[in-house]
Amino acid sequence: MHTPPAPPARTVISPDNVQIATYEFGDPDAPTVLAVHGFASSALANFHATGWVRDLVREGYHVIAIDQRGHGQSDKPHAPAGYTMDLLVTDVLTVLDTFMLDEVDFVGYSLGARVGWHAARFMPTRINRAVLGGIPDGDPLTRFRVDQAQAFVRDGVPVTDAITSAYLQMAAAFRNNDLDALIALVEGMRGGPQPHAENAPTQRVLFATGSEDKILAASKALAEATPNASFFEIPGRNHFNAPTSRAFRDAAIEFLGLPGSD
Helix, strand or coil, rough: CCCCCCCCCCECCCCCCEEEEEEEEECCCEEEEEECCCCCCCCCHHCCCHHHHHHHCCCCEEEEECCCCCCCCCCCCHHHHHHHHHHHHHHHHEEEEEECCEEECCCCCHHHHHHHHHHHHHHCCCEEEEEECCCCCCCCHHHCHHHHHHHHHHHCCCCCHHHHHHHHHHHHCCCCCCCHHHHHHHHHHHHCCCCCCHHHCCEEEEEEEECCCCHHHHHHHHHHCCEEEEEEECCCCCCHHHHHHHHHHHHHHHHCCCCCCC
């Protein structure tokens, strides 16, 4: 089966008037998977171009992928106050309500996985199962040097911090990315609620992290602290290329099981 063409984005509007772009694939009457991408990526880059949509639709799922605020075709606020975990979770709720979806399975990677963790907690009857890729405990954004990133965008000052440089290079690889918005996202989300054993979701969760990802141990520890969780180590992948792994897709689809199964 060939990858279905990407449809035009359909916009939903969150309560704070931010427009969220959504992309719908497959039979609307089939069980739904909601796919939420990582930092500096997009719905189409993370899930359409990598084969996730093709494989999920082939297995009989209806897929809705969203561009998180600050990304893709969604609105991109430049104020840090426009980016909190509560707002990102509300965006997910708004999409479910707009599409009149009572229950979905959730697939998220990196930032999308962190949103999925909190969305599952907030909406235990709306999110049935969750696949959370590339998620550690704690706050990884504390290592991002906002001052260096701002100086680079404003004045072209070279970035010396390796982590910050890697994220900026990844962000710059996507034509529609707005670096000011992404830096505001980092500022807005710092110090917010973080995943840990005390706020773990109770649904079935599959954690997946690349064997070459520096957060591997922390991700395994989070899985061990989460009830009803299992873990898949994505062979030969790091944090940035894990979403392209066929082994990851296959493990996620096996975890989700037959559409409609419990």
